[in-house]
Amino acid sequence: MTVKAIKAIVLGGMLATAPLAATADEGLDPKDVADMLHAVMDSDRTIYTKMIVQRLVAKEKLIKASEFFEDDKAAPLPAQMFRFGSEMVADKTDLFSYSLQSLWPINKQNAPRTDMEKEGLQYISDNPGENFYGEEELGGESYFTAVYPDVAVAEVCATCHNDHKDTPRTDFKVGDVMGGVVIRIPLDG
């Protein structure tokens, strides 16, 4: 038998079983995947904020945290930690992407940009404790988009944002929804 013939048979076999495989693959709903990813992100983010910034910067005053952490020989801010992680993920995979956004962003690039981002951030702000899910098309691709509330988990979150010269809002307190984590999963595979 020629190599070509073997290839044809293998390919034919794969095609024949494709619907079956697809059914098996549909086991995970994009919403569940997004929820799982967010659970990890949110935990890491909370732990960095509480155990590094709130503890070592605000309470013990052992280190500084600064947006210009390299020049200032300081720890990166929690929002930067989160963004660096998301940028590194984007370097590794395009199976999902995520970002931290807010209706009151210090860095104006983090304001919601797509219609769904705007709708989602407004929703989680109006409905504390609830998440927002939807589908949108960007650059010709369809995405499952989830928006999760990002809450001020420690005193430093509120104080730093209230005091920053570029902040559009100065009355944040612990427990407030300050922004949202947007997770996107492409639907076209």
Place this chain on the structure above:
Amino acid sequence: MTRNSILWLVWLLGSLIAGAAVAAVMYVGGPRDALLIGETTGAHHQIELACDACHTADFYASPKKVAKKMNKACLECHKTELQVSNDSHPVKKFRDPRNADVRAKLDALYCHTCHAEHKPEITRVSAVTLPMDYCSACHQEVYKNRPSHEGYGFETCASAGCHNFHDNTALYEDFLVKHAGGPDIKDIAILKGAAISRAPDPVSVALASADPKAELQAYLAALEDAPENPGEEAQKQLDLVLAAADAVAPDAHLTDDAVSKWASSAHALNGVNCAGCHAPDAENAEAIAADWVENPGLKTCQTCHKDQAKTFKEGRHGMRFHPKLPKPRKAPKDGVEKLAATLFRDEPLGPITVADSALTTLKPEAAAIEIGSCNTCHKPHEVDIAVAAVESCMGCHDDTHTRNYIGSPHHTLWKAELAGAAPGTGISCADCHMPKIEDRRGDLFTTHNQNSYLRPNEKMIRTVCLSCHSLDFAIDALADPNLVESNFNGRPSVQIESIEWALRRAE
């Protein structure tokens, strides 16, 4: 055969031969000058015939793949530079699908969205193709967020001394606020790195004293990172020192001039004998004579001067030796291609001559000088290593800025240092264009990539200018092209408002 059919035959044969020759040059080897699609910029002129340095995609690759591969090739050489400049618009910021609309306006994922090669008719400095107002694609909200910017068009963002697309390390708001104020020239104006590297060598100072070991030991013990046993370390360093009598070389080379110069050089102080450079692998006198290299170059020097050699290959003087450049195409082993390879072969790039360089402001008498070897600029047997800091540069470069250096305030200070003023108070060509920087271990070395702190010129501020000048003065001076051309003979005629605005916002 009729005359017509003979002519047809000649035409056919001629076409076949010409076609075969073009195919051979494309796929096998040989000079590719004729394939150049347009004049190459000065940045890449020296390597323009190594087509596959940038054009790495396969012949039939999709446009998307070609773009990706080309970008990767750019970064092979320019990645470090972008890291050092803490790139304000790195690719990673644009990957998120939420930036699809931004990318539709300005696809910042690819270098060639803004930079193009071989297209002099549509490019300006740094091979940029976009009109000066490119910031408008994404930063429309600026007038709302920064009312101070009202009235300034988008064409001024990156042309007025305030912002750059990639490197804003000396221009970001917080930095401006922190470094605001201060006299134009600092009370203690000294280049710290130069001060350290041009300070008298402690070993030669010790040797000139009555008790070299005690002197060196005291010096070492007083160091911030003093060795555990300064006495032992002092002895170790003194044991390394070679004197004129220690020189080992074939008799013909042991001239008084060469030996005496070597004996007072850093090489002798650090135990590097003649063979260390002239016959590095030889182990006895016989082998030294057999292996003797008259003019050792980059290959030898780089065994010890690693950081200098690495950066040299990244800059304009040594880029033809960059490790990521493709090697000459190998001759195929069989078939028609093997036959073609006997006629069409790639030559290694080798050093470029001044005459062949793209720079038009070089001295005609320097035309034959080959660039690409350390001893083009350095005279390793000269005790005065300052030669390479000014004289070597002026041996070839003949633009207005270079010519105006003579007699400039920086040159006056340089002459004063050579005459005995404190090390680091003089400013040579190299002090600004090849500054002392730290390597990964934190050790100082002279970067030999004279391009990395050149363009945009604000790149010089942190590494060089701020040693002696205030940030206000440095920003103004660098934003004044006439002052730059005059080699800073005079005062800035422009005043950039960025620091003032930043201070006002910080209040």
